[in-house]
Amino acid sequence: xxxxxxxxxxxxxxxxxxxxxxxxxxxxxxxxxxxxxxxxxxxxxxxxxxxxxxxxxxxxxxxxxxxxxxxxxxxxxxxxxxxxxxxxxxxxxxxxxxxxxxxxxxxxxxxxxxxxxxxxxxxxxxxxxxxxxxxxxxxxxxxxxxxxxxxxxxxxxxxxxxxxxxxxxxxxxxxxxxxxxxxxxxxxxxx
Amino acid sequence: xxxxxxxxxxxxxxxxxxxxxxxxxxxxxxxxxxxxxxxxxxxxxxxxxxxxxxxxxxxxxxxxxxxxxxxxxxxxxxxxxxxxxxxxxxxxxxxxxxxxxxxxxxxxxxxxxxxxxxxxxxxxxxxxxxxxxxxxxxxxxxxxxxxxxxxxxxxxxxxxxxxxxxxxxxxxxxxxxxxxxxxxxxxxxxxxxxxxxxxxxxxxxxxxxxxxxxxxxxxxxxxxxxxxxxxxxxxxxxxxxxxxxxxxxxxxxxxxxxxxxxxxxxxxxxxxxxxxx
Numbered sequence: 292x293x294x295x296x297x298x299x300x301x302x303x304x305x306x307x308x309x310x311x312x313x314x315x316x317x318x319x320x321x322x323x324x325x326x327x328x329x330x331x332x333x334x335x336x337x338x339x340x341x342x343x344x345x346x347x348x349x350x351x352x353x354x355x356x357x358x359x360x361x362x363x364x365x366x367x368x369x370x371x372x373x374x375x376x377x378x379x380x381x382x383x384x385x386x387x388x389x390x391x392x393x394x395x396x397x398x399x400x401x402x403x404x405x406x407x408x409x410x411x412x413x414x415x416x417x418x419x420x421x422x423x424x425x426x427x428x429x430x431x432x433x434x435x436x437x438x439x440x441x442x443x444x445x446x447x448x449x450x451x452x453x454x455x456x457x458x459x460x461x462x463x464x465x466x467x468x469x470x471x472x473x474x475x476x477x478x479x480x481x482x
Numbered sequence: 483x484x485x486x487x488x489x490x491x492x493x494x495x496x497x498x499x500x501x502x503x504x505x506x507x508x509x510x511x512x513x514x515x516x517x518x519x520x521x522x523x524x525x526x527x528x529x530x531x532x533x534x535x536x537x538x539x540x541x542x543x544x545x546x547x548x549x550x551x552x553x554x555x556x557x558x559x560x561x562x563x564x565x566x567x568x569x570x571x572x573x574x575x576x577x578x579x580x581x582x583x584x585x586x587x588x589x590x591x592x593x594x595x596x597x598x599x600x601x602x603x604x605x606x607x608x609x610x611x612x613x614x615x616x617x618x619x620x621x622x623x624x625x626x627x628x629x630x631x632x633x634x635x636x637x638x639x640x641x642x643x644x645x646x647x648x649x650x651x652x653x654x655x656x657x658x659x660x661x662x663x664x665x666x667x668x669x670x671x672x673x674x675x676x677x678x679x680x681x682x683x684x685x686x687x688x689x690x691x692x693x694x695x696x697x698x699x700x701x702x703x704x705x706x707x708x709x710x711x712x713x714x715x716x717x718x719x720x721x722x723x724x725x726x727x728x729x730x731x732x733x734x735x736x737x738x739x740x741x742x743x744x745x746x747x748x749x750x751x752x753x754x755x756x757x758x759x
Contacts, residue, residue: 309518321539328535333526334514337498341507350534357538376515431505439504447511 309374316364328357331375335382342448342458343386352386359385376449383448387457430480438473441466489513489520498524566646581613581655585662607727608711610659611680612704615687617651619700641750644688644696652684675727678735683707685742692749 303315303323309330315323332353339349359381367377431439437459444455456466489497489510496502497510514521551564588606633643656677663676683703690699714726725731 321542324538325535328538329531330522332531332534334521334524337524338511338514341500353534354537354541358541361542373515375518375521379515428505428509431508432503443508447508
């Protein structure tokens, strides 16, 4: 079910941008997927490993991510989403479904979990870019670890509260309460 | 989106080993998403990268899952069982075509022969129970399976494999014969009347295979059925159908089938697969 090409896809190289690579992938070029994989697998792995201590689960999630990209690259919208952020949202959700148990991966296809919506940086992400210099850094450091992990999962990883609860292995209600407490505590620390 | 600082190798190493304080970890991650140059700085293990890529490559080049397999998976059949059942395509197509041809000939003959329709309908009724038995006897063992020598050495060989294959071929044969029976002229109940005899012959064959070899068991029971039918045909037509497929006879078939199943379960360890030992 390949889309008809509007214009010829230029050959890809090491210098191609992520958006060009994704365009070529949508046109069925395996070489483009290879370049994208080699460019992004490294940092995705480093970041996923900070979320999950099981290296096999991380490797499986990364493989699933690029298989999903191969099947659904046409759903990437160049104008609204940054390719790296898009890849990260797929990867962290693939990790979640890997952690949910091996049976899950066979039963449901990977297609249902690709976010259609544009991935724009959240306000929290923009704030975190300046965390080196502001008052937020010390405040985050003083937060208790379980509250901080929840902030991390929701604000930084772009997960919903329910998904964050699954990643951390706690009940959804608990996650909601903790997130509320974390916000209150941060407000106290920042004022 | 630019920032006034960038990652350096020391910071990256601290990030990977988890030595950073939490807020700086978050800062590093937010920065990584925004800065392609810093992403490229993260050292990638070449061997790991190649492994990961080859796994992705294999996955996207894997043959697509067939609709039948998806349907069976939905019904609860695990993937390895499906592989097991479909591992011998040559064998599958030959008996599938043979069964289809026989049934179509029967239907065609009945449709075009005018007067003798009822007769052919009854002949079909008597021959139909034999089909699944033939399928069972060919499901396993040296005469039918060219891969038998190799299969025999695997832990999966034996009664479990016979039953899996028997169930799959019986399922298909019964389905095809049912379609043919519905297409045939004659009283409506003809379409279902042969099912219980077929069940008896199949379980009986499997039960008898705990004493003699599987093909022998199939030949003995199939022969008995054919002989019985031929002997009964000597008398009047109406009586044959009434006596062999009437309510009393059907009940007897069901009970004997249950008995055969019980024997099969009790003696399953002595299953003779027709292998030379």
